[in-house]
Amino acid sequence: MTQFLSLLLNGISLGALYALIALGFVIIFKASEVVSFTHGSLLLLGAYSIARLSDSVGFFPAVVLGTLITAAAAFLIERVIINRLRGAPVISLAIVTIGIDIILLTELIRRIGSDILNVPHPWAGKSLTIGSVGISQNRAIATLVAAVLIIVFFVAFKYSSWGVAMRASAEDGETAALMGIRLGRVSALAWIIAGVLAAVAALFLVGAPTPGVSAAAYTVALRAFPAAILGGLDSTGGALVGGLLIGLAESFAAGYQDQILFLGRGFGDVVPYVVMIAVLLVRPSGLFGTKELTRV
Amino acid sequence: MKNSTMKRGAAALAAVAVVAAAGGCSNKAQDTGSSSAGGGAGEVKTDTGVEGTTINLGVLTDLTGVFAALGKDITNANTMYWKDNKVCDKYDVKLDVQDTGYVPQQGVQLYSGMKDSILAMQQTIGSPINTALAPEYTADKMVNFPSAWAQTLTEIPGTGVVGATYAVEIANGYDYMLKQGLLKEGDTVGHIYFEGEYGANGLAGTKAVAAKKNLKVIEAQIKSTDQDMSSQITQFKAAGVKMVALTVAPTQLASAAAAMVSQGLDVPILGSNPVFAPGLLQGPSADKIKKDLYVASPVSAFDAHPDLLKEYQAAYPDATPSLGVLVGVGMSAIMKQVLDSACDNGDLTHQGVLDAFNGLSKVDTGGVVVPIRGFEKGKSPSLESFILQPADVPGGAKVVQDAFEGEFAADIAG
Numbered sequence: 001m002t003q004f005l006s007l008l009l010n011g012i013s014l015g016a017l018y019a020l021i022a023l024g025f026v027i028i029f030k031a032s033e034v035v036s037f038t039h040g041s042l043l044l045l046g047a048y049s050i051a052r053l054s055d056s057v058g059f060f061p062a063v064v065l066g067t068l069i070t071a072a073a074a075f076l077i078e079r080v081i082i083n084r085l086r087g088a089p090v091i092s093l094a095i096v097t098i099g100i101d102i103i104l105l106t107e108l109i110r111r112i113g114s115d116i117l118n119v120p121h122p123w124a125g126k127s128l129t130i131g132s133v134g135i136s137q138n139r140a141i142a143t144l145v146a147a148v149l150i151i152v153f154f155v156a157f158k159y160s161s162w163g164v165a166m167r168a169s170a171e172d173g174e175t176a177a178l179m180g181i182r183l184g185r186v187s188a189l190a191w192i193i194a195g196v197l198a199a200v201a202a203l204f205l206v207g208a209p210t211p212g213v214s215a216a217a218y219t220v221a222l223r224a225f226p227a228a229i230l231g232g233l234d235s236t237g238g239a240l241v242g243g244l245l246i247g248l249a250e251s252f253a254a255g256y257q258d259q260i261l262f263l264g265r266g267f268g269d270v271v272p273y274v275v276m277i278a279v280l281l282v283r284p285s286g287l288f289g290t291k292e293l294t295r296v
Numbered sequence: 297m298k299n300s301t302m303k304r305g306a307a308a309l310a311a312v313a314v315v316a317a318a319g320g321c322s323n324k325a326q327d328t329g330s331s332s333a334g335g336g337a338g339e340v341k342t343d344t345g346v347e348g349t350t351i352n353l354g355v356l357t358d359l360t361g362v363f364a365a366l367g368k369d370i371t372n373a374n375t376m377y378w379k380d381n382k383v384c385d386k387y388d389v390k391l392d393v394q395d396t397g398y399v400p401q402q403g404v405q406l407y408s409g410m411k412d413s414i415l416a417m418q419q420t421i422g423s424p425i426n427t428a429l430a431p432e433y434t435a436d437k438m439v440n441f442p443s444a445w446a447q448t449l450t451e452i453p454g455t456g457v458v459g460a461t462y463a464v465e466i467a468n469g470y471d472y473m474l475k476q477g478l479l480k481e482g483d484t485v486g487h488i489y490f491e492g493e494y495g496a497n498g499l500a501g502t503k504a505v506a507a508k509k510n511l512k513v514i515e516a517q518i519k520s521t522d523q524d525m526s527s528q529i530t531q532f533k534a535a536g537v538k539m540v541a542l543t544v545a546p547t548q549l550a551s552a553a554a555a556m557v558s559q560g561l562d563v564p565i566l567g568s569n570p571v572f573a574p575g576l577l578q579g580p581s582a583d584k585i586k587k588d589l590y591v592a593s594p595v596s597a598f599d600a601h602p603d604l605l606k607e608y609q610a611a612y613p614d615a616t617p618s619l620g621v622l623v624g625v626g627m628s629a630i631m632k633q634v635l636d637s638a639c640d641n642g643d644l645t646h647q648g649v650l651d652a653f654n655g656l657s658k659v660d661t662g663g664v665v666v667p668i669r670g671f672e673k674g675k676s677p678s679l680e681s682f683i684l685q686p687a688d689v690p691g692g693a694k695v696v697q698d699a700f701e702g703e704f705a706a707d708i709a710g
Contacts, residue, residue, distance in 0.1 A: 003534035006559065010526045110360050116546055116575035125580030127558030136558040208554035210523040211579045214547045219521040254527035257516060265517040266491055268527070 005133045007255040008248070013139035015247020016146035020201040021224035022231065022239035023153065024194030029233050030170040031190030033090060034082055037097040038074075039198055040221035041104035046070040046199030047206045047213045048108055051117040059120055067199040073104075074195030078188050086184075109215045116212035125208045142204035149200065150240060153193075157236060162189060170234065223250070226276035232289025241287060246272045340384075343645040345415025351387045351635065351644070353378075354394070354414040356406060356429075357421045361398030366620045367421050370443055373624025374418050376611045381632055384639035391418060400428040411436055416649055418631055419443060419624070423493060426455065437646040439634060439653045441627040443620075445569070445594060446493040447500075451674055454650050456634075458627045459594020459666050461676040462494060462543060462568050463501035464705050468681035469541075469566045469592035470505040471702025478564045478590075479539045484512040486532035488552060489543040490520050498543025498568045504708050520545060529555035541566045546573035549589070553581035569593040572684070574618055574692030585686050591693065592681045594666050595622040598691040600698075601664060605690055619684075619691050626665030633659055666699045676709035 021039060028036045050066035057065065077100055085093060123137040157163040169176040169186050177183055198221070205220055206213045227246040231238025253260065254268035285291050345352045355374060358367035371393055378389040392410050396403040403425035417433070417440035420426050426442045430452045433440050439454045447461045460468065473479040487502045489495030499515065506513045514535045516528040525548055532540060540556070542549055542565060549571045556562070565588050572591045576582065597619060598605040608621050638644050638652035659668035666680040683697035 003530055006530045006533075007527055010524075010530065014524060014526075110364070116550065116573055116579065118575065118579040121580065125554050125557055125584070129560075134559040136554060205523075208580050209526045209529075209551050209558060210547075211550045211554055211581055212547055212575070216521050216523055216547055220523065251527045254516070255531045257531065258514065265515070266519065269519050269522065 002132045003255065005131070006135075007251045009130070009133055009135050010139070010255075011248035011251030012244065013135065013143045013247070014251060015227075015244035016143045017201045017205055017220075017243075018224040018227045018247050019150065019240045019243025020146050020197045021221055022228035022243045023150065023236060024197045025225065025228040026231075026233060026236050026239045027166075027190045027197075028194050029228075030236075031166055032078070032082060032086075032187040033093075033173075034097060035090065035094045035233070036194070037094065038077060038101045038104070039194070039224070040218040041101045041108060042070055042074055042195055042198040043202045043205070043221045044108050044213070044215070044218045045073055045104065046195075046202035047119070047217055048112060048117065050199070050203055051119045051206070051213045054120050059122060063203055066203070067196055070199035070202075071192045071195035074191040074198075075188060078191035082191075083184055083187065105218060112213060112215060116214055118212055119203070119206050121207045123207075125211070127208075136208040138204060138207035139209065142207075145200065145204070149197065154236065162186070166190065223272050226272040230276045230279040230286055232286030234290050235286065235288035238286055238288035245275060249275050339642055340639060341643045341645055341648065344412055345646075346387070346644050349387050351383055351389045352414045353389055353391055353416055353418040353631070354407070354410045355391050355419045356394055356396050356403050356417065356425060357419055358398040359395040361396070363398055363421060366443070366618065367395075369615065369618050369620030370419060370421070370624035370627075372612050372615065373608065373621045374628050376608060377625050377628035377632075379611075381628075383632065383635040387635075387639070387644075389635075396421070396425055398422055398425070400424045404428055404432070407432060411438070415644065415646065416440065416631070416634075419627060423449065426452070430455070437650045439631075439649050441631060443623055443627070444494070445497075447497045447674075447676070448493050450671075450676065453673065454653060456627075456630060456653065456668075456671045457677050458623065458630065459668070460678040460681050460705070460709070462497040463504065463708050464676045464679060465592045465594065465681045466498050466501035466541065466543065466566065466568055467505050467704040467708050468700070468702035469568075469590060469683065470502070470509075471704060472590065472592070472683045472697055472700075473539060473564065473566055474509065479511075481509045482511070483538040484514065484536055485539045485541055486514040486516065486528070486535065486537040487541040487543070488516045488518060488525060488528050488548065489541075490545075491517050492520075494568075494570070495543045498541075501704075501708060502541055505704050508704060518544065518548065523547060523551060524555075525552040526555040526559075528552070529559055529561055533559055533561045537561070537563060539564050539566060542571050543568040544571055546571060546576055549585070550576055550579055550581050553584040553589070557581065557584050564588045564590060567591045569595075572619075572686065572693060574616070577686055577688065577692055586688075589686055590696070591684045591686075593619070593684050593693075594678065594681060595619055595626055596663055596665075596682050596699075597622070597684050597689075597693045597695045599687075599689055599694045604664070609690075617690055619693065621691070622664050626661045629661040629664065630656075630659055630668065663699070674710055676705075679705040679709050 049069045050062050053062035053065050126137045127134050128137050128140050165181045166186050169183050227242035228239050231242025249271045253271040357371045394406040421443050423444040423446050434453050441456050442449050445462050449457050489499045608617050634653045638649045657670040666678045668677045671677050679701040680699040682699050684693040685696045687694040
């Protein structure tokens with residue numbers, strides 16, 4: 001039972017971070033119709049900036065600055081490249097984001113090298129025991145922060161004028177533009193928010209139990225991608241559920257790998273994708289995605 | 297319309313210019329190669345790679361990729377060694393250092409540019425690049441020293457693994473743990489390992505020891521990109537492991553240690569040599585790692601070689617020395633013995649150097665690297681390993697057990 005609860009807790013905390021990243025994917029997709037592959041490098045940029053700046057300015061200012069840098073990078077990508085290509089086929093835009101991702105990633109990896117950069121979290125490697133189950137304080141705080149951010153986001157999405165503008169432009173861009181909604185501004189803000197979410201996720205992803213900024217942090221974003229897809233790429237609620245599902249599936253598959261040995265060693269690694277394919281076979285638009293209706 | 301055509305034309309020209317510039321860079325390396333044929337230095341027979349009294353050796357290292365820090369240390373150490381040493385008291389050694397960025401394709405390309413001007417490879421970093429170049433090294437009769445310890449590398453003719461293979465190394469680690477009472481016969485151990493040759497070779501060592509000492513092994517295979525070891529540690533805790541073995545990278549060691557602390561799994565950790573990096577001692581898992589990590593290693597640490605540390609710091613005052621320095625010095629010292637022997641035989645051709653390499657036995661590097669018994673195809677070049685423990689010293693680790701041959705080594709080594 002302890003093993004089950006421990007894996008459950010780990011899965012939820014990991015899933016909450018995936019949800020933050022997946023939410024970024026979804027917001028960008030809703031606002032600019034771009035499937036953004038830049039998230040991996042944005043995440044790494046956030047982690048790298050926080051780690052490097054912590055030495056000189058201290059932890060909390062470094063978090064603020066690192067988040068600003070990541071948001072600024074996302075904003076620049078949107079303004080300088082994506083916005084200028086508005087109207088280009090969706091597939092071209094997606095490939096452009098892959099290109100941007102590779103350029104940014106290569107530079108970051110070159111800077112990081114084989115070093116392990118440490119972010120001096122005040123909670124460091126301390127842990128929290130709930131009953132017989134232990135979890136790192138970092139992950140506990142991450143789950144709380146992710147929950148708060150997600151709630152704030154949902155409230156803003158529903159009630160703020162930006163939220164309404166964004167929902168309108170996602171529903172029907174042309175009409176929204178005719179109604180005076182500035183699509184460019186909505187899109188830019190979406191990228192900034194996605195950048196902030198990526199930086200916050202990065203802050204916790206490079207703390208215990210996965211301490212240190214290394215090139216491998218990049219791959220976490222790739223795992224959040226199936227989370228966004230299976231939740232429904234245009235559904236913010238779906239990103240949350242998708243993130244949790246992937247986190248739990250991954251945790252259980254790794255923790256019970258002896259019991260699922262008949263599926264082959266290393267099955268835990270493919271779990272996010274197996275879950276995604278299974279869901280898409282049943283619901284092609286994802287769990288909460290909008291069904292594409294075509295009148296014939 | 298015309299304007300857009302012009303723009304397109306200009307963009308195409310710019311693209312061609314960029315490609316040409318990039319091509320120019322890579323051609324440059326190729327052009328510098330010159331082959332000197334015939335004996336240019338007394339009675340010693342030579343072919344490519346020896347010009348007058350200079351021997352050219354190739355270095356395919358990583359200065360900009362994921363192993364950049366390690367690559368720099370090993371290469372600096374190679375350079376430092378050859379500044380102070382000559383072959384046969386006569387030949388200077390010049391290194392042709394090229395950066396692969398840890399990309400095999402890049403490595404293959406750079407090698408084809410340098411192979412006509414070098415006598416042997418002082419260093420090739422990374423199993424994937426060594427494996428990619430294996431057919432060419434074999435065809436070109438290149439003696440080569442990799443900075444990886446996988447069993448498969450011992451199958452490449454002329455390639456000299458600098459120490460024991462991963463299987464032998466971790467088996468020696470088990471021997472130490474058993475002798476120190478940190479592990480007992482019949483215990484359960486958990487082993488997290490990378491998929492691929494490195495992990496498989498480490499796991500083979502664990503399995504060989506387990507068969508002899510009746511250990512129960514809980515295996516957890518991961519990918520090198522996996523970051524979070526929490527689930528694996530949960531599984532180990534549930535199984536009641538008495539020790540965790542790791543054949544992974546430093547990132548996973550950090551995660552495993554952090555998860556062990558948070559889940560209260562208070563048992564020692566045994567690691568293959570690549571698991572440790574000094575940077576771990578600044579992280580949140582530092583206390584656990586300092587207290588409980590034991591690393592089986594083919595090289596010693598700076599506490600046993602303070603002069604080497606001093607020399608390195610004088611030569612590279614800005615660098616933070618890692619144990620890669622010892623690897624670099626060790627592999628250069630072995631190369632010197634190969635070349636000295638070939639020179640003594642009057643044959644500094646590729647074939648001559650390869651023959652000298654194959655004839656080598658009982659290589660001593662002054663305790664920097666474990667004693668090498670010789671390089672035979674498919675066999676671990678050494679049966680011995682050092683045991684290191686992390687500490688707040690230069691290089692990040694100190695020797696707790698000098699080079700020794702464990703009880704299981706001979707059976708596994710081939």
